[in-house]
Structures are given as structure tokens and as C-alpha cells.
Amino acid sequence: MGAYDIIIIGGGVIGCSIAYHLSLFNRFKILLIERNGIAGGASGSCDGILSLLSKKGGIQLELAMESMLILDNLSKSFPLDVEFRKIPGMIIIEDERYIPFMEKFVSEQRRTTNLRIDFLSAKETRGLEPLLSDRVVGAVRSTDNGQINPIRLTYAFFESASSKGVEVRKGEEVLRIERIPSGFRVETSCGRYEAGLVVLSAGSWSPLLSESLCLNLPIKPRRGQIIVTEPIERALNHTVLSSKYIVAKYNVETGKGEGLALEQTHHGNFLIGATREFVGYDRRVTSSALKRLAKTAVEAFPFLKELRVVRSFAGLRPWTPDGLPIIDIIDGLILACGHEGDGICLSAITGKLVSELVLYGRASFDISSLSLKRFKTSSAL
Ligand SMILES: Cc1cc2nc3c(=O)[nH]c(=O)nc-3n(C[C@H](O)[C@H](O)[C@H](O)COP(=O)(O)OP(=O)(O)OC[C@H]3O[C@@H](n4cnc5c(N)ncnc54)[C@H](O)[C@@H]3O)c2cc1C
16 A cells, blocks of 8 residues: 555546646655546547637636646646647637627626637638638637647646656556545555545546545536548638537536537647537447538538548546536545536646645635535535
């Protein structure tokens, strides 16, 4: 049995960012446990859009803006190229019915932050993105936006953390977490470990582990399917979302719906997404959804019809009822989960906030709105 100061559960972008940020202090004995490989969960099955435009005004957008600054700096210092670049973001408006919704969404962003946002007419939109179809009625645009390779980012956090002494057990599944007088005992498929603090950053699987501590986390896996095309020369000037995508993202009544998320990667492939579905832990793609995604994308960008599809995949977003992550500390148990479709963007700030909670017992942002107790269902089982 090994003894540690901190055990981190989950080797996705959140667990690895936390490991990295904690390792900077050179004063903790840290163990990270991942049951598969690094980035084997949502962090390896997603887009890499660092979208500020898609964040709700208030704490979510404020954290995303801060995270973007950190990622910009880190991308220059990581030995691994994480393919970070600043690229404007656009939310295209497919139908006039969505204009009032987008106006309200943007006015809240403007009220709470200084994010640079422009409303564009149909003509202005096509002037900036000439390959768009003429069906689009306008767009919201921001130059404060970016793109990153999510798998490389997760590995960059992971490799930097291990080079600073963080121990890692891959292919080892945490089965149970138990409170003991000195902190926690963590039982895995290979052994037992003890630590004063445990960080639960197991994405969509976090509620399965919190049960052993009689803690009910209101997180559900929300599947997202994505199509990958062959690479071509750079054709887009923006990362593109649609207003239907924003409506679906924040649809708290049913949690369902889908819109367009489109990015051209560093290597020229297009990632066309994404569905939002509650189907348990099923990570399969479905032909009906892939057809719908392709149709929506071609309606917006007809040139995509000419491209060959090279693969498709699905990932599980850790959904919470209000769309915000849970970042909290409860008697030595640190919760850093529930980042839904924003975990890549929010990874850096989450790592920073958790390291502050560990070191000082409080964070540099007011994160009370991210606490577990905001949910009525969060009580002990
Ligand atoms: C289709 C899609 C598109 C997306 N696009 C974007 C985007 O453009 N921008 C953005 O910011 N975000 C995006 N996201 C969201 C982002 O991918 C997630 O928010 C983020 O990856 C969550 O990271 P995580 O570390 O919390 O979870 P995960 O990456 O899922 O990591 C959790 C890890 O915990 C491990 N684990 C689980 N149970 C155990 C156990 N018992 N023992 C040990 N290990 C365990 C898992 O194996 C997994 O590796 C997208 C997601 C999807 C699905």
C-alpha cells in the first residue's frame, strides 16, 4: 500500500491539468490513477475549440477568458506542441427565429465581461467566411477565440506533471474510495493507496465513484458524435458553431438537441459535430446521427459535400443540470468534474483553482456558484 499527499482519479484533461498545476509547487507526493490510457475518455474524443462565444455570461465566461490566457502562455512553454492558435469564432444564425435568443445570450456576455463581440449581417458574415451558404441570416463573431489539439494538451499536462515527480498508474481502475481518520483509502483493481486529499476528476464516471462516499453527484454522460473528413488546404477563417448548437447546449428541459460545430484542424481535417444525447455510457456512433450531422454541415458549407469522410467517433460529455462544472472541496475530497462541452477550454483554470484550494483552502475566483450544494439532489444518498 502506498501513501500520498494527494491522489487524483482520472487521466483526462482535467485530472492531468490538476496534476500539472499541483506539481509546480514541488511539495506534494502525488499519485494519478487512470483506468485506461491518458486522454482515453472525453478528452480524447472531442473538438478542440476554445470558444468564449459559447459560454454563458458570468462565471462560466470569466473562467473561460482566464483559462484562454493561461493556455496561450502554457502553449509557449510546453515541450510538446499543443497546436494552440488564436482564430476568430463565429456563431452562424441559420434562421431569424434564433435572433432574439442570440441577442439575449450576447447581452448577458457583454453585461458581465469585456469580451469583444460583433453582430454581423448576412452579407458581412459571408464576406468574412466566403464558403458559407446564402441561407445564413447573420452571425455573432468574436476575435477572442482559439483552437487547440485536445489530446496533445492532455499529454502536455501529463508529461510535464510526470517530469516533476507525479506518479502515475495507468490501466488501474479505482473501485472504491473510503474515508479513514488520516484522509482516504483508495482501492483499485491492483491495490490500495492512502492519501490526505483525493481529487475526483473522472469526468462522466465521477458519480459512480462518489457513491462509495455516499455523495450523489448530478452528472450524466451526454454523448457527442463527430465526423472527421480528409485534410485539405485551409478553407475556413473561423471555428464555427450555429445558434441551434447554443440552444441545444443550454437546453435544460430535455438536454437534447444538436447544432453545428465545425473546425478545421492544424492538419487540415474538418471535425463536424456534434450530437447531444443521453444514452448512458454508450460510446458508439449511429448512422442516423452521422447522416444528420453531414446534412446540417453541407447546408451551411456546401463545399464539404466534396470531402471524403475518414472516420467518426463519439465521446461522453460530463453534463450537469445547469451547464456549469462542479469545483468544490468537501472535507478533503476535491470535486473537479462536470465540465460538459467546455472541459478543454476550462482545463487550465480548473487546474489552477484546484491547486489554490489545496494550498490556501480558497480560490482566486468566487467559485461558490460551482459548489456541489447548489444542487438540491447533492445530499448524501
Ligand atoms: C463530441 C464532443 C466535443 C467536445 N468539444 C469540445 C470543445 O470543442 N471544447 C471544449 O472545451 N470541450 C469540448 N468537449 C468537452 C470536453 O471533451 C470535456 O469537457 C473534457 O474532456 C472533460 O474532461 P475530464 O477530464 O473531466 O473527463 P474525461 O476526459 O472523460 O476523463 C475522465 C477520465 O477518468 C477515467 N476514469 C473513469 N472512471 C475511472 C475509475 N474508476 N478509475 C480510474 N480512472 C477512471 C476515464 O477513463 C477518463 O480517462 C467536447 C466533448 C465531446 C464529447
